[in-house]
Amino acid sequence: MTTFDVKILDGHIVVHINNFEYIVDTGSTVSFGRATTIFINGQSFPIRDGGPHGLTADSISRISRLQVDGLIGMNILANFDIKFTRNQITFSNSPLFPTGKAITVPIVDAVLGIPIIILSIAHKDRRIFFDTGAKLSYLSDDLLVGNSIGEVDDFHPSIGDFKTKVYKIDVTINGKVESLTFGSLPSSIRYLLQLGRTEGVIGTELLNKYYVILSNLSKTLILEPLDEEESFD
Incomplete structure (x- = not known):
């Protein structure tokens, strides 16, 4: 270790x-x-x-x-x-195990090695990429309901800088409801979701709320709640 x-x-x-x-x-x-x-x-x-x-x-x-x-x-x-x-x-090199308070989310698939987890959004299980390269999380446009809370600057290596409207969306993670911030992917890179038959990407916002264990050995994502939510934005 x-x-x-x-x-x-x-x-x-x-x-x-x-x-x-x-x-x-x-x-x-x-x-x-x-x-x-x-x-x-x-x-x-x-x-x-x-x-x-x-x-x-x-x-x-x-x-x-x-x-x-x-x-x-x-x-x-x-x-x-x-x-x-x-x-x-x-x-x-060996499995890291959760604490008693941890939430465990199965890694159900991987596309080109990129892990996919299941999150419940709008009362339905959704396949979501886990992407620590993403400072902002993203969802398919049909799941971005309600009023936008503003715009955020982001980038993607294939297209460079872009702006996206962002929304607060409730996500159920193994029975616990979290309100997370999601944007809309530019049309030119929405095909990335289709590659994995996914409906979104979740990024490093999770580290505001949890210590995160990516267990490649047991095929699980383990979320250990922080004592107090912090933001690094």
Whole structure:
């Protein structure tokens, strides 16, 4: 088991590992960056200097407006159970178990390694991507009901910057109702939801309310409630 320091920067999880700064992104199938190899828990993982859409450490820094050395995706993350807190990330070669207060959500599927969980929205179970590369969560437009609470700036590597209206939507997570903020994906990238037969993406907003364990070994997402909700926005 190995623990590294992290920073939450504009809703992104940035880990300091092997003297480099990487975005931790469960929504990416691949890893890339300035280093040629990443070492975690005695294992070595070679990484490329570029990712999809021609991304590099320089371009992801420019697009995200963060100074990072690359991105760690599911080709590395899937090898471990991983616990996310607001200032640390722990990688374990053996299963990490929930506390008595934890909520356990099954990982029902994965598309290109990206985990999919089930959340109840509008009284129906929905397939949702779990994406730590997303500072904002997203839903299909038909689930964005009520009045918008404003607009948020976001970006996607394939299209760059965009604005989206956001909504507060009630989500039932294993029987517990949470009000979370969701936006609408631009039309040019809505096909990403169709790839996984999903109806949304849930991002790092969960870390306002929970410590999160991504258990790749037991195929569950474990949410341990914080004593008091905090915001890093």
